[in-house]
Amino acid sequence: MKKIEAIIKPFKLGEVKEALSELGVKGMTVSDVKGFGRQKGHKE
Template structure:
């Protein structure tokens, strides 16, 4: 099993969720986060005063999939979260990280591993 952690732009959530659902992904956790990377924030004007926003709002997606489904899920996320063509998207489109999962347990039934997904 693989855990996929992705940071994406908030307005891309519905597209990404639909793409993952189409692959048969049965669960997804979403957390509102703030961060910076190459985008490094931006300047905004509020009531005539200019101020710098150092942390950009993002969404963190966490999902666990069978190992043989991981590449499809990663492709679905990267293709739908991208704001342009491959190589032409905007800075800040996000990142995807993939981790190995040793065990999963469904609390309600006690099912483990793939059955718990």
């Protein structure tokens, strides 16, 4: 068994699920999270 953790943009979820399914991944847990902090740079 292997554990994979990934942080992806919400609009990429379908693409990631499809790719993992093609690799034989049969289940996953998806959580919607929000964050804050001092990091500068990327804004959505």
